[in-house]
Amino acid sequence: MNSRLVYLDHNATTPLHPLVKNSLIQELDSHFGNPSSIHWAGRKAKNLIRNARQNLSELFSVSPLELIFTSGASESNNTVIQTLFLNLKNRTEYICSAIEHPSVLKTMQHIESLGALVHRIPVSREGQLDLEFYQNVLSEKTALVSVMLANNETGNLFPIKRMAEMAHEKGALFHTDAVQGLGKIDVNLKDLGVDYASFSAHKFYALKGSGLLYCKKSSPQFPFLFGGAQERSRRGGTENVLGIMTFGLMAKMKKEITEESLRLEKLRDHMQQQILKLIPNTRVTGSSKNRLPNTLSLVIDGIDGETLLMNLDIKGFAVSTGAACSSGNPEPSPVLLAMGLSRAEAQGSLRVSLGWQNTEDEINDFIKELVLSVQRLRLIDTEFQKDFEL
Ligand SMILES: Cc1ncc(COP(=O)(O)O)c(C=O)c1O
Secondary structure (H helix, E strand, C coil): CCCCCEECECCCCCCCCHHHHHHHHHHCCCCCCCCCCCCHHHHHHHHHHHHHHHHHHHHHCCCHHHEEEECCHHHHHHHHHHHHHHHCCCCCEEEEECCCCHHHHHHHHHHHHCCCEEEEECECCCCCECHHHHHHHCCCCEEEEECCCECCCCCEECCHHHHHHHHHHCCCEEEEECCCCCCCCCCCHHHHCCCEEEEEHHHCCCCCCCEEEEECCCCCCCCCCCCCCHHHHCCCCCCCHHHHHHHHHHCCCHHHHHHHHHHHHHHHHHHHHHHHHHCCCEEECCCCCCECCCEEEEEECCCCHHHHHHHHHHCCEECECCCHHHCCCCCCCHHHHHCCCCHHHHHCEEEEECCCCCCHHHHHHHHHHHHHHHHHHHHHHHHHHHHHHC
């Protein structure tokens, strides 16, 4: 194993920001009170939560009362879809895109098995949603539309503001899984005009196990987890105080988000240009125009993504072949298949997602190693084919 470790998988999860690490050391002893207790220890923990809520509400331009802390985006997504299905009886149809995260797709499948009619918006090879299909299936029967802000694999961005307006014209509610946008682009919920949005702290340089659900004040909201009066009785369970505190700290970094996005976009574009130049038969997956600034998703012909990933891992580079949640699963990425890529193309996919700690040197080293690894694997493949033909 190479002694130098380079992490290039920030759409899967992010390392802790140095400021977050420092604050954890400072608060480790003092955060322990139960925020529901009224004594000094409880008040201290409650204050940490209050500050985090305030910071996050400013980042998203919404009211602090519209934010509910959860255990992560999977819980936030489940909460919106399942509670609306259970409680809104006069509308029975649901819409999502065909390339949502499994925490939306599988929840939609679940409510479908319980009687909901679910429409899945197809997506083109260029990563664009079929808006004509969307317009046609939207109706007065639609309860909820759930479409992600940005795709975790290709980084492609979707026209959420326009889609939310279209849903509202039919009286339907709109949810966006905004996990991948946070920390990479400006996410102004007021401007997007959605009813609900999901976020995850661990995709934003904060601790795992903390997430957020935005619920617009005027939109229906129902608890998913029943229990104590936490989160104004909208989400029972003692709060993950440290996780929430780290999430809130990151929310103060509006300036860094803008600066880093510009820097990473340049690095990503440099990497893309070099890879396409140096490795024949390689192409970008989805749209290369309308996407997150940190993400590069590629198909490299004749290469098995898993094998390439393992080769790069031995050299110290952490990348992904698709969504991290499906790694270890030999099936090609459902997102790429839904975009119309063949199984062989999808098997050769590689996702590189940059983050705030990546440097230009790291990217140049990665490009060199990727070129060598692909050459090696293609050579082995050619030799193997020759042996096979003999
Ligand atoms: C788009 C998207 N939504 C939801 C999730 C799930 O987030 P969490 O790990 O906080 O449950 C992820 C994580 O991979 C994601 O990329």
